[in-house]
Amino acid sequence: MAKVRVDRVSYAYDAEPVLDDVSLSLQPGRFYAVVGxxxxxxxxxxxxxxxxxxxxxxxxxLNDKDLRSYSVAELAREIALIPQSSYYFPFTVEEMVLLxxxxxxxxxxxxxxxxxxxxxxxxxxxxxxxxxxxxxxxLSGGERQRVTIARAFAQxxxxxxxxxxxxxxxxxxxxxxxxxxxxxxxxxxxVVAVLHDLNLAASFCDYIFVLDAGRLRExxxxxEVFTPELIAQxxxxxxxxxxxxxxxxxxxxx
Amino acid sequence: xxxxxxxxxxxxxxxxxAAVVATTLGxxxxxxxxVLGILVSRLPGLGKLVEPTWPLAHEMIVxxxxxxxxxxxxxxxxxxxxxxxxxxxxxxxxxxxxxxIGVSSGASLGAAVGLLLVIPRxxxxxxxxxxxxxxxxxxxxxxxxxxxxxxxxLEPTGLLLAGVAVGAFLTALVSLLMVLRIENLQDVYxxxxxxxxxxxxxxxxxxxxxxxxxxxxALFLAKDLNVYLLGEEAAHSLGIDVQRVQRLVLITGALMAxxxxxxxxxxxxxxxxxxxxxxxxxxxxxRRLVFHSLWAGALFxxxxxxxxxxxxxxLEVPVGIVTAFVGGPFFIYLLKRGSDFYG
Numbered sequence: 001m002a003k004v005r006v007d008r009v010s011y012a013y014d015a016e017p018v019l020d021d022v023s024l025s026l027q028p029g030r031f032y033a034v035v036g037x038x039x040x041x042x043x044x045x046x047x048x049x050x051x052x053x054x055x056x057x058x059x060x061x062l063n064d065k066d067l068r069s070y071s072v073a074e075l076a077r078e079i080a081l082i083p084q085s086s087y088y089f090p091f092t093v094e095e096m097v098l099l100x101x102x103x104x105x106x107x108x109x110x111x112x113x114x115x116x117x118x119x120x121x122x123x124x125x126x127x128x129x130x131x132x133x134x135x136x137x138x139l140s141g142g143e144r145q146r147v148t149i150a151r152a153f154a155q156x157x158x159x160x161x162x163x164x165x166x167x168x169x170x171x172x173x174x175x176x177x178x179x180x181x182x183x184x185x186x187x188x189x190x191v192v193a194v195l196h197d198l199n200l201a202a203s204f205c206d207y208i209f210v211l212d213a214g215r216l217r218e219x220x221x222x223x224e225v226f227t228p229e230l231i232a233q234x235x236x237x238x239x240x241x242x243x244x245x246x247x248x249x250x251x252x253x254x
Numbered sequence: 255x256x257x258x259x260x261x262x263x264x265x266x267x268x269x270x271x272a273a274v275v276a277t278t279l280g281x282x283x284x285x286x287x288x289v290l291g292i293l294v295s296r297l298p299g300l301g302k303l304v305e306p307t308w309p310l311a312h313e314m315i316v317x318x319x320x321x322x323x324x325x326x327x328x329x330x331x332x333x334x335x336x337x338x339x340x341x342x343x344x345x346x347x348x349x350x351x352x353x354x355i356g357v358s359s360g361a362s363l364g365a366a367v368g369l370l371l372v373i374p375r376x377x378x379x380x381x382x383x384x385x386x387x388x389x390x391x392x393x394x395x396x397x398x399x400x401x402x403x404x405x406x407x408l409e410p411t412g413l414l415l416a417g418v419a420v421g422a423f424l425t426a427l428v429s430l431l432m433v434l435r436i437e438n439l440q441d442v443y444x445x446x447x448x449x450x451x452x453x454x455x456x457x458x459x460x461x462x463x464x465x466x467x468x469x470x471x472a473l474f475l476a477k478d479l480n481v482y483l484l485g486e487e488a489a490h491s492l493g494i495d496v497q498r499v500q501r502l503v504l505i506t507g508a509l510m511a512x513x514x515x516x517x518x519x520x521x522x523x524x525x526x527x528x529x530x531x532x533x534x535x536x537x538x539x540x541r542r543l544v545f546h547s548l549w550a551g552a553l554f555x556x557x558x559x560x561x562x563x564x565x566x567x568x569l570e571v572p573v574g575i576v577t578a579f580v581g582g583p584f585f586i587y588l589l590k591r592g593s594d595f596y597g
Contacts, residue, residue, distance in 0.1 A: 102492050
């Protein structure tokens, strides 16, 4: 059974169509990349998957139930989202990661022992446990991104959505981030990341969705999707057909 | 829990002591024992225990003049600070203050209309003025909230822009009124600078309910505000109904600020500086931030107002001048000391 199913979804901001009749399905335990040129509708797709916006046509199903039938609070226990931009107010790292547990305790309550244990475990997995008492506002970009990922991990959802999680990171942190996400998917989580870097998508993801001008242009494993023909048509760039000598995955470079 | 109780107790004790000391100060010095005696003599049940050894005039000064003013300083200072926390949080902008979405300009226009056009001269000071100011503040806030929506959603940028635009428009109207009615200029001018001079129990009873209810709501919304600071999409994905929280927070903050402005005029800087300074010291967690801003704001305005009425006695300076004079340098010190938290 598909974890998430997008069924003939269309979405327009005012009269400007952004997504047009898109259908796709997501399985548990896989790491998906959504790629495409600027303005292809990638972020919009992610917002629809998160229930942040509702499709004007079609529907998104989570566990075969229309996303609209979930309350915001229920969704927070099923789907975690790391948006493109984050704000960093002077929370400590620990406080910030604990916010990932906020869907699990009440308004006037405080995090339980179990919540703290889960937050601690998330910080360890992402390698930021030693920063627990530091202020996020004082951390570097790479450390902040790991805090944000730890927060999403702490939510312990079965679906994890990320909008360009590697954009402002150096090479080491880009690779660390993707590695973390891949490991997460191996634990059974459905991971969907919007990625601009096609090589990261090709190296780490199991399955690629290519969006172009609001339509789903192509989908499949990276080796089948990233052909020179598709790159030329969608990204308007001519590339040779190259493969990684060890992994055999495509390499996209002019 | 016991730590929370101890903290509340500590803050209460501090404010109580500050209030008693402030009550002794003024053109007539009243000794500490007398102030305490006068207070105890008014407590139900305990009143018989103290022998009134103080002059009746002192009792009048304490009960009719100083005490309501001291308490009002605490309430307005605490109220403006907590409102500042709410606005800075809900607009995700550390430079927001309680007046930013039209409260002060609306209140000013309300007060100016009241003073210059409606309330007869002899009636000024009968409690009508706060009603005009309050109505003006609420109407202006509603206008800003209406104009600041984008696609039916309240968003920080839209609200800030609408706040600036409406503020400029209303301030122009106030200036126009002042030019046209130049004979009453001083009343309006003094009101605009913000003062607690001559305030009565009536003013206090008008402000207290709003500040009290606002405080309870602020604590109730603290967890949502923490999550909201992460940004709208992140907050949504953490189970926050962003638009509902935004609305509740803005209404709460606006009513608190409107009630404070209505009774005290436009006292600047408290609602901007106190929450900002406290965030640098205790962090962004809102339950902590609301609590510390409450007592620190109350104490700050009490000290400022006490200075305002004693330093140049018998002349009194508007308290807004003192808050800016003391607050400005302190604020700069904090900013220089701490790192940039908002990068």
